[in-house]
Amino acid sequence: KYEKIWLLFGIASLLVFTVTIGVSAFYMGNQPPSCLVTVDPAKVYETEPFNQPGLKQVGDKDYELVVVASAFNYDVGPEKVIQIPVGSTVNFIGTTTDVIHGFEVAGTNANMMLEPGYINTVKTTFNKPGKYTIVCNEYCGLGHHLMFATVEVV
Ligand code: CUA
Structure with a gap:
């Protein structure tokens, strides 16, 4: 029962993380260094x-x-x-x-x-x-x- 909660928590954190990166990359204009x-x-x-x-x-x-x-x-x-x-x-x-x-x-x-x-x-x-x-x-x-x-x- 607790496992389910933790699993959900894990997935939720992953989603939040992904969305944060997405927003900062496409909305804020933050991009990793090009370094070419x-x-x-x-x-x-x-x-x-x-x-x-x-x-x-x-x-x-x-x-x-x-x-x-x-x-x-x-x-x-x-x-x-x-x-x-x-x-x-x-x-x-x-x-x-x-x-x-x-x-x-x-x-x-x-x-x-x-x-x-x-x-x-x-x-x-x-x-x-x-x-x-x-x-x-x-x-x-x-x-x-x-x-x-x-x-x-x-
Ligand atoms: Cu910190 Cu240069």
């Missing part, structure tokens, strides 16, 4: 486009932000605050020189993992002005909480 393009972690700064981290305008309200993560910093060019106009689409292109770091633009659907040896990208459009903090959501060591950069939409 590789880069030698020791030569990140010698490899395009990471030899020039930072913001590049590639079209009208269309930008690329090249990010090099390392413990415990996001190198997004000379400025720590990236400024873009409202309505801009930014393609974030990132990698890491050391360990796995997270890359989440708080308040948007942009969320990816930066893994050593791989280049990952995520694209998002900023339709509301404000300050968006880029945070590391993957524990990477003692300075984990110090990793951030800011996108300012004006």
